[in-house]
Amino acid sequence: MIGLFNENGPCEVVQVAQGKFATEARDWGWDRGSNMLYIDQPNQVGFSYDTPTNCSLDLLTSNLYTPQQTLPNSQPANTFLNGTFSSLNVNNTANTTEIAGMAIWHMLQGFLGAFPQYAPNNRSAMNVHLFAESYGGKYGPAFATIWEEQNAKRANGTLSQSKTIEIKLKSLGIINGCVDDLIQAPYYPDFCS
Known part of the structure; x- marks a missing residue:
């Protein structure tokens, strides 16, 4: 959701x-010129x-504790977070790009069925433009x-x-996408510095 909150969404936190x-x-939010639907x-x-x-x-061990725990005595407060997370049940989520793609196709079927004014039809010049970031370099084409x-x-x-409902895909945009792990991964340390 970096795009929504930090880049091209309709508003920003100040x-x-x-x-x-x-x-x-946001002065230059993409919603100024088009209808936007952000999907996490x-x-x-x-x-x-x-x-x-x-x-x-x-955050030091990457362990997740349920129920919530108190901060260990010897640990800095900024390394231990209490919050609301997903269940982490692997059976409750898509575990392949193809399953994720079908899940989004079904979601769009429901969304466009519920809001037909946004659904492209044969009489409409309206199309869908899919933009994806990061791992979206793999998700987007799939x-x-x-x-x-x-x-x-x-x-x-x-x-x-x-x-x-036909999803008329007009274009695919990939923003800072991960498209080739073998070529891109060795450069992550340089990118971060």
Whole structure:
């Protein structure tokens, strides 16, 4: 959700006084020129909770404790967090890019069915532009392929045209994407410095 909160979303968090924050409209948010739908996926990442679970996260060991624990005596407070996390049940989330792509296709079917004013149709010039960041360098092309395959199934009658909506993918944009681990990974330390 870095794009939403730090780059191109409709608003940003600003400090208005010492220790006080507020939101204000972002001057150059992408929503100024188009309808935007930000999707935090797959389930259990970012703010996408399957079952909100109160836990403690030890940043020194990466251990997650349920129920929440108190701060260990010898540990700095900024290395031990109490908060709400996902259940971390691996059965409650997509475990492949293809499953994640189908999950988003189904989500878009529901969203565009509930809000038909945003659904591209044969009389509309409206299209979907998919933008992805980071691991989206892998998700984006896979999702585009899955959506085109679903459109082909609609066209050949494998999927009902009356019960599904064509997702007219006009473009795929990849922002700072991970596209080739073997080439990119050795440069992460340089990128961070």
